[in-house]
Amino acid sequence: MANEGVIVLTDANFQEEVIKSSLPVFVDFWAVWCGPCKMMAAVVDELAKEYAGQIKICQLNVDENPATAGQYKIMSIPSFLFFKDGKVKDQLIGAVPKQKLKAKVAEFLV
Numbered sequence: 001m002a003n004e005g006v007i008v009l010t011d012a013n014f015q016e017e018v019i020k021s022s023l024p025v026f027v028d029f030w031a032v033w034c035g036p037c038k039m040m041a042a043v044v045d046e047l048a049k050e051y052a053g054q055i056k057i058c059q060l061n062v063d064e065n066p067a068t069a070g071q072y073k074i075m076s077i078p079s080f081l082f083f084k085d086g087k088v089k090d091q092l093i094g095a096v097p098k099q100k101l102k103a104k105v106a107e108f109l110v
Helices: 014-019 035-050 066-071 098-107
Strands: 006-009 025-030 056-061 079-084 087-093
Touching: 006 014, 006 035, 014 025, 014 056, 025 035, 035 056, 035 098, 079 098, 087 098
Parallel strands: 006 056, 025 056
Antiparallel strands: 025 079, 079 087
16 A cells, blocks of 8 residues: 555564664554545555655554564554664554644654
């Protein structure tokens, strides 16, 4: 589902792309069958364009990558986790307005 500017995460590359990242990282946990996830995909794409070079915008398909989804106890999707210095600093769950996501991203750019 990821488009240009959105990094596709897997169980294999999660450590490198997220935990070791020098930039803050926004991770969208989603699945193909999830209606709200599809609604949020366009917003995630827009954020990737707006914040290119400032924060990594990533997506992880929970069905294809159950180890990482399980590690972070993802029970509801979409779930948005915000990482800084390799640690989860915040989380939003469900379809949320773009402005709410933008405000949360802005907190991590300070």
